[in-house]
Amino acid sequence: MNVETNATADDSSQGRIRQENIEKIMKAAEKVFAGNGFRGATTAAIAEEAGLPKANIHYYFGTKAKLYRAVLDDIIALWLSSFREIGENDDPATTLADYIRAKMQLSQNRPNASKVFANELIRGAPRISGYLETELKEWVEEKAAILDHWIEEGRMAPVDSKRLLFHIWSMTQTWADFEVQWAAVLGRKKKLKAEDFDAATDFIITIVLRTCGLQPIPSRS
């Protein structure tokens, strides 16, 4: 019987088989939820993607909603762990550039995580509004305060710090969520190349640093 433990990926107090299967299922679920949303995803599709019979998915997670919740929690944990990057005493230019690089790494390496999150937001975020209103809001306010402090100290040019963070998010995540669009426009065959991500990263760093007066605008020819 399923001992009523809310199954999550990082629960190390579990047996070997359990851990392996949960990981397999969550990975498959992330992919299927990313590509179909919660309502459009089927447990049968997740089972096939995971290479397990459907009943096995229900054995570990009970319901589709609980599995979705587990996937969401996993993604939020990943998000939060990638957040800590910006610190008070660092150099503005390198700190911003490092943060942009870290977010772009996530877009490149975990696009499905970003897509599940995007799906949830598009639908009005009924299941993650708590996270948005607390952890994320606090993170933005905390980091915006640091930027404002840098501005006050004259270490970067005045800029709307909160909105700068919003738009760094939108620019970095577009390369995960809407990859096909940019691949099509760039003439790639469905998938972007690593150099496309590198070029995008450099561009976003440029646009942000120029805006903050941390990188000179090249003179007009």
Place this chain on the structure above:
Amino acid sequence: MNVETNATADDSSQGRIRQENIEKIMKAAEKVFAGNGFRGATTAAIAEEAGLPKANIHYYFGTKAKLYRAVLDDIIALWLSSFREIGENDDPATTLADYIRAKMQLSQNRPNASKVFANELIRGAPRISGYLETELKEWVEEKAAILDHWIEEGRMAPVDSKRLLFHIWSMTQTWADFEVQWAAVLGRKKKLKAEDFDAATDFIITIVLRTCGLQPIPSRS
């Protein structure tokens, strides 16, 4: 019987009742597809949103797939009509600012259109790859050429023109697709205020014009 005319919204050669109902259904469908994706949307939900019995939806559109196609075509037509904005001989700063304003107007006024499109992209764009690879690709190349021309003439600072357009898109559409996220972080109750859209518009214009050397970077205090 449904005379085999591919029903679309702007078909003015139709009867009054037909036109009204098609409009009602497409509006409802856009909302339901935006919130659930193609697979997650149900014809019953669309019918209820439209205030019509389910059989009536099938009377006008046949299948869910055809209705989705009609909604998609409607959105693409809207997208393309909002594209023509950037012309060769205009002033770079005002042209870019006007384009950003136009895109933000769309995000504010037709968020569901943007969301349906976003859903389709997240899913890998199986039904709009043709549009991405032709019309959109050509538009980007055409407009990027104009930006490059401006740069050559010394009318703006050197910048990766294609990627500038990509990121203008990502920054403007985030305010439609992910509105709840920014509303939550800004402490609004689910919905953004008009002034939030205005502030975002101003910010995006600022970041773009600064990057292009078309607006001075304020001196550090």
Place this chain on the structure above:
DNA sequence: TTAGAACTTGACCGTTTGGTCAGGATTTGG
């Protein structure tokens, strides 16, 4: 006024869906 075209819709159908379960197989700790 009237006949045909267009529209309406409750009832229905086959399929897919999320979820259950019993009974067997495998793993694990002592």
Place this chain on the structure above:
DNA sequence: CCAAATCCTGACCAAACGGTCAAGTTCTAA
């Protein structure tokens, strides 16, 4: 080695799904 715990899964079910249809109502143009 054994027995208890855990894992496995084909078969099954009720509900929800996309779609059909026939019988009726309303509209329209002559």
